[in-house]
Amino acid sequence: MAEPRRRQLLDALAAGERSVTDLVHAVGLAQPQVSKHLRVLREVGAVDVREDGRHRLYRVNGHALKPIHDWVAQYERVWSERFGELDAVIEELKEQGEKADGGKQ
Amino acid sequence: MAEPRRRQLLDALAAGERSVTDLVHAVGLAQPQVSKHLRVLREVGAVDVREDGRHRLYRVNGHALKPIHDWVAQYERVWSERFGELDAVIEELKEQGEKADGGKQ
DNA sequence: TTGACACATGCCTATATAGGTATATATACT
DNA sequence: AGTATATATACCTATATAGGCATGTGTCAA
Numbered sequence A, B: 001m002a003e004p005r006r007r008q009l010l011d012a013l014a015a016g017e018r019s020v021t022d023l024v025h026a027v028g029l030a031q032p033q034v035s036k037h038l039r040v041l042r043e044v045g046a047v048d049v050r051e052d053g054r055h056r057l058y059r060v061n062g063h064a065l066k067p068i069h070d071w072v073a074q075y076e077r078v079w080s081e082r083f084g085e086l087d088a089v090i091e092e093l094k095e096q097g098e099k100a101d102g103g104k105q
Numbered sequence C: 001t002t003g004a005c006a007c008a009t010g011c012c013t014a015t016a017t018a019g020g021t022a023t024a025t026a027t028a029c030t
Numbered sequence D: 001a002g003t004a005t006a007t008a009t010a011c012c013t014a015t016a017t018a019g020g021c022a023t024g025t026g027t028c029a030a
Helices: A004-014 A020-027 A031-043 A062-073 A076-101 B004-014 B020-027 B031-043 B062-073 B076-101
Strands: A047-052 A055-060 B047-052 B055-060
Touching: A004 A020, A004 A031, A004 A047, A004 A055, A020 A031, A020 A055, A031 A047, A062 B062, A062 B076, A076 B062, B004 B020, B004 B031, B004 B047, B004 B055, B020 B031, B020 B055, B031 B047
Parallel strands: none
Antiparallel strands: A047 A055, B047 B055
């Protein structure tokens, strides 16, 4: 997922199932490379495949993305705190400004 | 953030400010390597630094993690749907089971 | 069965980067 | 000033992997 190409692929798959050829057009990369990225994504469980005749339909496996989400969510607290601090500072500056110039901005 | 080491570092920083030496002990990596990872994290804005005498105190910049959070959050819908499907299937199986064996598990 | 299509895999090369070691820089201590 | 401490950087080597090209495998159509 670190690779931009893989994010591109996942984003292309976000809408729903797509064939490899579809994805090739979507990301503007040669077919073998797309297949290789898809293989990696498959192996880490980020996508699932379904066979349909001579096509392979790929789709994202949101389940696999959940751990990432959870990990990042740990830091929500951190940035919430920092936003809180920022709000406090802004509030303080605003009050000072109002005292200094009588309320005009 | 793709590198396990960097996640380790961020996790070590999750609790609050830490000096480089602290982090060296935390992740069990040599100091130059830690400094290099921290440099990368600094450059992508994932962490901030503050100087304190001969120490550099690093802290996470939750702000920078927000885009990742938002990106992953796009897929929340996907896995929610899939969990929903799963729930439906389980429910169905449960009902069939109850009919088959009279309710015992 | 032969050919066209859809996809995967194998091999090659170039590049990125992780970790190692030595060293530079800056600050505190005496 | 001289030394110890804290951190950063430079350089090297090994490894991973991205992308390119050729080819293998399986499926559909005639």
